[in-house]
Amino acid sequence: MEINQNIIVALAAIVGENNVFTDEATRIDYGHDETEDYNFPPHVVVKPGTTEEISEIMKLANKHKLPVVPIGGRTGLSGGALSISGGIGLSMERFAKILDIDTQNLQVTTEPGVITQVLKEAVAEHGLFYPVDPSSMGSCFIGGNIAENSGGARAVKYGVTKDYVLNLEVVLPTGEIIWTGANTLKNSTGYNLTQLMVGSEGTLGVVTKIVLKLLPQNSHNVLMLVPFYKAEQACEAVSAVFRAGIVPSALEFMERDALEWTMRFVEGVSVPLKDNIQAHLLIEVDGNYPDVLFQEAEKIMSVVEAFEIDEVLFADTDDQKNALWKMRRAVGEAVKSNSIYKEEDTVVPRYELPTLLKGVKDIGNKYGFQSVCYGHAGDGNLHINIVKGEMSDENWETEVPKGIVEIFELTVRLKGTLSGEHGIGYVQKNFMPLAFDVTQLNLMKGIKQLFDPNNILNPGKILPDNL
Amino acid sequence: MEINQNIIVALAAIVGENNVFTDEATRIDYGHDETEDYNFPPHVVVKPGTTEEISEIMKLANKHKLPVVPIGGRTGLSGGALSISGGIGLSMERFAKILDIDTQNLQVTTEPGVITQVLKEAVAEHGLFYPVDPSSMGSCFIGGNIAENSGGARAVKYGVTKDYVLNLEVVLPTGEIIWTGANTLKNSTGYNLTQLMVGSEGTLGVVTKIVLKLLPQNSHNVLMLVPFYKAEQACEAVSAVFRAGIVPSALEFMERDALEWTMRFVEGVSVPLKDNIQAHLLIEVDGNYPDVLFQEAEKIMSVVEAFEIDEVLFADTDDQKNALWKMRRAVGEAVKSNSIYKEEDTVVPRYELPTLLKGVKDIGNKYGFQSVCYGHAGDGNLHINIVKGEMSDENWETEVPKGIVEIFELTVRLKGTLSGEHGIGYVQKNFMPLAFDVTQLNLMKGIKQLFDPNNILNPGKILPDNL
Structure with missing residues (x-):
């Protein structure tokens, strides 16, 4: 059913007129998250203030079979908050206490x-x-x-x-x-x-x-940036750190391109970047005892020194630490600000990272796309940004999807899966059969039906279209 | 349907004759776990060796609507492995690799x-x-x-x-x-x-x-046993340790009775136990740096010294540590070996432990039962053993269940729940409505129906009978 004036009046009766928006600007504003360049505006944006109001909205939506899409900070990367079927956009912004x-x-x-x-x-x-x-x-x-x-x-x-x-x-x-x-x-x-x-x-x-x-809360940490001549060796070092008995509080991987793009597109971040460096690891240990942290940092040094590395940068001050973290956190935005892109959130057992990275580059060569990789290497979680750059629209539409299928097939072969932390949402749902067969997918569909018999809450997400 | 000779033959065809048992001794042997004195023998005990065999057994059981109960080490405390409807007892003992x-x-x-x-x-x-x-x-x-x-x-x-x-x-x-x-x-x-x-x-x-x-693996630990003059203060000290910024690797609570019974019923365990000690905390910190552990132990000392405690025992050697842990692990068995009992596995936010302990004793006084309490206090997980002792059979059957309801009501009121780690199984299932209303229970029932449409796998567990 369409959202008609009666529905708008009923919504206003629940949340108050001031919290119901049907103007185009608001609808478009709530029609996106950070997923590629998608915009799916809801028919109406509603901003409830209490649990009971949401309960009333859900009852109304069930009665009229209207889609309802919960909307948060709109930073999602899998399209979970996109109102792909229109309906009611349920902004949670007033639940801010x-x-x-x-x-x-x-x-x-x-x-x-x-x-x-x-x-x-x-x-x-x-x-x-x-x-x-x-x-x-x-x-x-x-x-x-x-x-x-x-x-x-x-x-x-x-x-x-x-x-x-x-x-x-x-x-x-x-x-x-x-x-x-x-x-x-x-x-x-x-x-x-x-x-x-x-x-x-x-x-x-x-x-x-x-x-x-x-x-x-821990009181201390030590942060170090390790430059590697070979990206695959950076990935190899990741599992070596753990095998040495250390559990770092962060272990991040950044390809050279990721850093270069960040320094180019984000103001005020900069690290030394020699010509022959292919990747960096950003490694942190934390705790309450500085002496212990220095000992652990030394152990980490002895692990990474077994690989071909350049001079390690230790962040001496809080300002230096903040700058390194600002840089790391800006990578995603930087890569995305420069080109149309697709991001995959692959995750594998951490020892398989070098194989995954090499495979991604090989697949890129095969289908003619460039990728910029970075992510939470300690978890085996590699964000693969496929950038359009100079690629033709036709190849972007036809070749890249084939490459993505091969990346996911590789991931699953390495006992990994499609998403480590971004979710499946809208953009990855039709890849789900690469990770699960119909038995698991039908269990998931059954769970969805059990909770949501009319399929009104965020429909068309997670499960593949043809299930 | 009953288990008839055709079923036995079919099971033997799947797992081999040597792995099918219908004799009474075996059936009784697989009819119990460690839950009170229950014995519900399966009609037949089957010991499959492969995943595919279990798949075949499940298909057979579905065809004939036969209950199947997975059986592990039979140490469960909620009756999860009891074949309460007979049927096929599926021992997993050959999956031992x-x-x-x-x-x-x-x-x-x-x-x-x-x-x-x-x-x-x-x-x-x-x-x-x-x-x-x-x-x-x-x-x-x-x-x-x-x-x-x-x-x-x-x-x-x-x-x-x-x-x-x-x-x-x-x-x-x-x-x-x-x-x-x-x-x-x-x-x-x-x-x-x-x-x-x-x-x-x-x-x-x-x-x-x-x-x-x-x-x-961590290389070092420090273990200390702290005697408290007042049991409620021992409970209070638990959250105080965490609030001081320490995360111990173990923080166990034992009432005086728990220790006394253990020393009486388990050979070779003994700790000093002065007359006026009501409870002990067994506290461990672990890590790779002995100096740090000693500092943390000192911090813990300064926390517990704010309460009324007697002399703290530090375990100096591995033998001493093993003896203390042997004693702690034997408490459950000791309490149970001495009397008919019922064990509740309550869990609350840890700061609520003193209130829970006091409430349990008050409820015991009201309904005339003795309880011995111990457990994983750092998690807010208190094992309450209600012992029959000299209580009449009539009171045991009528008064104790009323008391258990009140204990669970108190637990839920403190934002806790029925079971922290033992499960609901058979013996707690009819208390589930104290923790959940019919909406949540119906969701759980729906999940069960989705996975097991014929209700053949471990039927009659977790969900209340009258749902």
Whole structure:
């Protein structure tokens, strides 16, 4: 059914007239996230303020079979927040309150529209640490992190979003309000609805409250940038660090191109970059005891020195550290600002990284595309940016998709999978049969039908079209 | 349908005659786990050797609507492995091979019938660490740990089973064989079937291969036993340790009775126990740097000294450490060997422990039962053993269940839940409505129906009878 004036009036009765938007500018504004250059505007943008309002919206949408798409910070990279069937765009921006920083239990209860970095800083003021730090943390919502099971640089030591979610308040697609679990560190009480919700990309329910586990904050860290003459050796060094018994708090890989583009397109970031350097590893260790960190840094040095490396840069001051991290976090934006692109979020067991990297370059040569690779190497998570550059539109449309299929086939052959932290959303859904056969996909489809019998909540995401 | 001779013949054709048992002794032997004094023998015990055989068994069972109950090490405490409807008891004991210790990726691929301690020791020989250590680790199967999402003493720092499971090979109740995910540390590729399987207590599928994440092994630890004059203060000290910025690798609580019973019923364990001591905390920190561990132990001392404590015992040698751990691990067995009992596996946010402990004692006074409490206090996970002792059979049958309801109501009121690590299984299923309302329970029921349309795999577990 179309969104007609009666629906608009009904929505306004739920959330108030001021929170319903049908003008084109607003609809277009809420029609995109950071996925390529897509824009799918919803027919109407609604900004609810309470869980109960969302429940009423879902009941209305079920009655009239209207699509509802939850929208967070619009930083997603798989099109999870795109209103591909129009309908109601459900912006969560008014759910912006941190409800309780519980210093006794090391937990925080928050609404989903809080920006991740705001949440991190708020708990840090109490000496507490929420480790998950996607590169977009300055603008993404914590609710979007739940939806995509976001990672980031510190996942290698501290885990991803799913490892911190204890309990969720959720409005089901049918309008009921539930809590998925309990506010406890351990839970063996029925099927794990919490973990089913995390990473479900806004297709199984609308998260309205989030209880997260926190850690005591570490006081110190050591950050080093290691230049490698050969990119594959940089990848090899990654698993060597772990095999030496060290668990770094970050272990990031950047191809030469990634750094060059970043220095060209982002102001105020710069590192020495000799001609014959192919890649860098950015390695951090953290803890409370500086002496220990220096010992660990030395151990890491002895590991990386077994490869062909240039002079290692140690960040001596907070300013230097911030500059290196600013650079690392800007890579994605820089690569994307320069060309039409497609980004793949491949992940493999970390020892397979060199094979993956080499394979990606070979596939690029075969199909005539350039790729810029970087990512969370400690997790085996390689972001592959395929850039259009001078490529013809025709080749971009025909050859690149073949190459992407081969990249994913390689990933799966290496016991990896399609997405490490960005989700499947809209742009990767038709690649799902490369990772799963029809049995698993039908289980997922059955789960979707169980939660959302009318297929109104974020329809057309995750599962392939022809399932 | 009954198990008749045709079924026996068909089963023998699948697994071989030598692996089918219908004699009473075997059936009774496989009719129990460690849950109270229950025995529900299966009609036939089958010991398959391959995934394909289990697939065939499931197809046969579907055709004839026969219950199938996966059976592991039979150490469960919630009756998950009890054949309450008879049928086929599917012993996983022949799946006893560790398939691949992957030192490059810090992963292990194992069959589910491997004893947890055997797995831990095998990876330790390669300098690798699988941290999950349920007290039953000397006899439980790793597959059973997956089923119950087992924890143990080290969960407080290292997490529970779910935090280490990367990928599972599973035979679905309908006979299809799937992998649930990928062998990667991060994964945002579709609904999380892996985490749905972990903790599902053998009701959604039979796990046949398991890929676990491993950590580099730590070289050192410090273990201390702290006697408290007041049990509630011991509980208070638990959250104080974390608030001081320390994450111990174990933080265990034992009531005086727990220790007394253990010393009485288990040979060769003994600690000093002055008359006026009500409880102990067993606290461990681990890492690679002894100096750091001593500093952390000092910090812990300064935290616990703010409470009314007696002299702290530091375990100086490996023998002393082993003796203390042997004692702690024997508590459950000791308490249970002395009386008919019921064990509750309550879990709350850790700061609520003193309130929970006091509440349990008050409820015991109200209904006239004695309880012995101990457990993984750092996780807020308190094992409450209600012992029958001199109580009349009538009161045991009528009063105790009322008290258990009140204990669970208190737990849920404190934002906790019914089970932290033992699962719901058979004995707790009818308490589930205390933790969940009908909406969540119906979602769980829907998941069960999706995976197991004929309700043949471990039927009558987790979900309440009247749902």
